[in-house]
Amino acid sequence: MIGTPSLLKPYDEYYSGDPAFAQAPPLASREQLAEHEHRVKVARETGDWSPLAVEGVQPTKFTMKPLRGQQYRRIVDDLLASRIGRGEANSLAFRCAVLEIVNFGAFEMKFVETEKWGKIASVDVSNAIDAIDLRIVTELGEEALRRAQDISPKSSRD
């Protein structure tokens, strides 16, 4: 079951640097990088990653839920008050949003109940992903925050 991008329900998300997706060529020019970034943006908006898919390689799938307004505001408040840095904000957003990870080896999701954020993924989850590549949580956390703040993607982003 594919979970298309959603504002109301859980959806599927992918890390753009996953080896299952085509990458910008090494020593890419600025134009080539911009072109590649645009292809990733389109894949994320449409939920169709097939134009970037590398044949025979399965990507790691992250099932995420939209951040609640309260979670988003608390992250932004903590960030603006310098209680947390940008990196931790992304990690928190990721942990608040992630529900399931598929095709990530022998990995088991763990959740913790917190007073401030509600039920969120344990820090062990983000640590396990960080052990592979720190950019995964950063990108997916940033994306979760962007979805929560950018309610009109076709009028303000481009």
Add this chain to the structure above:
Amino acid sequence: MQAIDRQTRRSMRCGYEAPPYPPGLAWCHPGVKAPPGFPSTCVGYTIRLPQVMEIARARRHWEHGQLETFAGGPVDEAPLLLIEVFDAAVHELETWLMTPPEKRT
């Protein structure tokens, strides 16, 4: 879409084409009073986005007080705001359609 050449698609601000786009805006229905800088992307691309279709579907349920059933739980304020924006645009278009052509602005 593929039948249209790349340059034309770029001038239409097709979402599949990478910016920078030629100067100007994407097409907008004459019945919509669009805010400055809007629409930034071709409507053909925009209306096929899953989140746009979702809000259009959600409005149908919202109108009948069934939004939470459709969403499977409480709905946050951000999607609610989008439904209201969408609803306002629909009413704007309906008003335009009901206006005699000679009186349309």
